[in-house]
Amino acid sequence: MRILLLGGTGEARALAARLHPEYDIVSSLAGxxxxxxxxxxxxxxxxxxxxxxxxxxLDDNEIxxxxxxxxxxxxxxxAHAAQVCxxxxxxxxxxxxxxxxxxxxxxxxxxxxxxxxxxxxxYSRVFLTTxxxxxxxxxxxxxxxLIRVVTPPDATVMPCNHEVLxxxxxxxxxxxxxxLRDKRIDVLVTKNSGGELTExxxxxxxxxxxxxxxxxxxxxxxxxxxxSTVDEAADWVQxxxx
Ligand code: NAP
Numbered sequence: 234m235r236i237l238l239l240g241g242t243g244e245a246r247a248l249a250a251r252l253h254p255e256y257d258i259v260s261s262l263a264g265x266x267x268x269x270x271x272x273x274x275x276x277x278x279x280x281x282x283x284x285x286x287x288x289x290x291l292d293d294n295e296i297x298x299x300x301x302x303x304x305x306x307x308x309x310x311x312a313h314a315a316q317v318c319x320x321x322x323x324x325x326x327x328x329x330x331x332x333x334x335x336x337x338x339x340x341x342x343x344x345x346x347x348x349x350x351x352x353x354x355x356y357s358r359v360f361l362t363t364x365x366x367x368x369x370x371x372x373x374x375x376x377x378x379l380i381r382v383v384t385p386p387d388a389t390v391m392p393c394n395h396e397v398l399x400x401x402x403x404x405x406x407x408x409x410x411x412x413l414r415d416k417r418i419d420v421l422v423t424k425n426s427g428g429e430l431t432e433x434x435x436x437x438x439x440x441x442x443x444x445x446x447x448x449x450x451x452x453x454x455x456x457x458x459x460x461s462t463v464d465e466a467a468d469w470v471q472x473x474x475x
Contacts, residue, residue, distance in 0.1 A: 234297035234474050237261060238272070239314060243430055244330055245302035246272040247463045252470060259294065263310070266383050266401075281313075288317045298324040298473045300466055305329055306364075306424055308451040315454035324473050327459045328466040330427045335435045338445040345370045347422050347446045356420040356444065360413065362434065363424050363448065368392075379416050403430035409437035420444040 235257045238245055245260065252258050253274030260272040264279045281287040291299070301314045311327065318325035341347045344363055348370040351359055359378045361371065368380060369390040378395040380386065385397060396416075413421075413434075421438045425447050438445050453459060460466050 235259065235295055236470055236473070237291065237294075237296045237299045239299065239301045239303050239310060240272055241265075241269075241303050241307065242330075243428065244328055244463055244466075246270060248300065248302055248328065248466050248470075249273050251463060251467045256470060256474060259296075263307075284313050284317055287313050288321065291317065291321065291323065296323065298326075298470070300326045300328060300470065302328040302466065305332070305426060305450045312454055315457050325458065326466060326469050327453060327457050328463070329453065329459055329461060331461050332425045332427045332450060333432065333435060333447070335439065335445055335447070337439070338435075338447040340447050340449055342449055343370075344448055347448055348374065350446050351376060351420060351422065354420070354444070358417050358419050360416065360418040360421045360434070360443075362431070363422060367424070367448075379412075379418065404433050406433040406436055409433045410441060413437055413441050413443055418443055420446060422446045422448075424448045425450050 238249055238258055238260045240246065240260045241262050249258060249260050249272035259275045259277060262269055262276060262278045281290045299314055299318050301311055303310050315325060339350055341350060344367045351374060357376050359376050361368065361378050361380045365382045365384055365386040368386040371378060371392045372390050374392045378392050379398060380395055381398045381400060383401050385399065421434060421443055423434065435445065460469060
């Protein structure tokens with residue numbers, strides 16, 4: 234049985250490393266970032282072409298089961314995979330790493346709400362880690378922003394006062410503390426991505442008294458089968474293959 238691993242995360246790479254070469258897997262990446270970290274084993278890169286394209290691709294490639302290990306905010310891909318697998322009767326699993334739960338964080342439902350909190354609380358120095366697509370709601374803010382992204386955001390959606398920091402995790406506690414101090418940050422705005430690779434900023438913010446505005450995850454499609462660890466996902470694949 235060939236398994237499709239929808240990837241783009243550290244967990245997806247760890248799962249591929251666990252399964253390859255014993256199992257017939259193919260990993261899929263969206264192709265958003267140049268020079269992506271590649272999982273072990275066969276990889277395809279690029280969108281499928283919506284629901285219809287995914288259905289066709291699964292059929293053409295004789296996929297017998299799908300593990301969705303995309304980022305918790307990759308809601309469109311997750312919805313497409315859930316829909317198509319249900320239609321085709323394909324076994325389907327979502328690997329969703331546990332969410333963060335920092336004490337004292339202001340929880341919001343969207344990046345637009347996060348921008349409202351920054352404006353209402355009159356924060357002046359913002360560390361924005363919501364990714365290149367999460368910058369636009371802050372365009373009209375007069376605060377200063379440190380925008381940490383893997384690939385540069387569209388120049389037309391930037392707030393007027395900002396610095397772009399191009400980098401890719403993981404990030405350590407000492408470096409995160411130094412960054413918050415050096416840039417005199419008073420609020421961290423982040424998605425609730427979960428995972429250890431980018432978690433140090435939360436402890437650094439807590440220890441330095443920096444406020445946190447946390448964007449909650451989009452809900453998973455109703456009724457999907459979900460696990461939270463690579464071990465559980467590997468067990469599920471083994472059970473499918475028998
Ligand atoms: P998205 O909004 O859910 O997906 C948009 C479209 O990108 C999908 O409809 C699909 O195109 C394509 N796509 C997404 N993931 C794909 C995959 N693994 N393989 C093939 N096509 C994929 O997702 P996104 O926010 O653009 O995220 C894209 C990728 O970046 C994901 O793999 C995700 O794990 C990773 N990522 C996302 C975030 C985030 O905050 N959103 C952060 C870090 C990494 P078609 O409709 O043409 O099939």
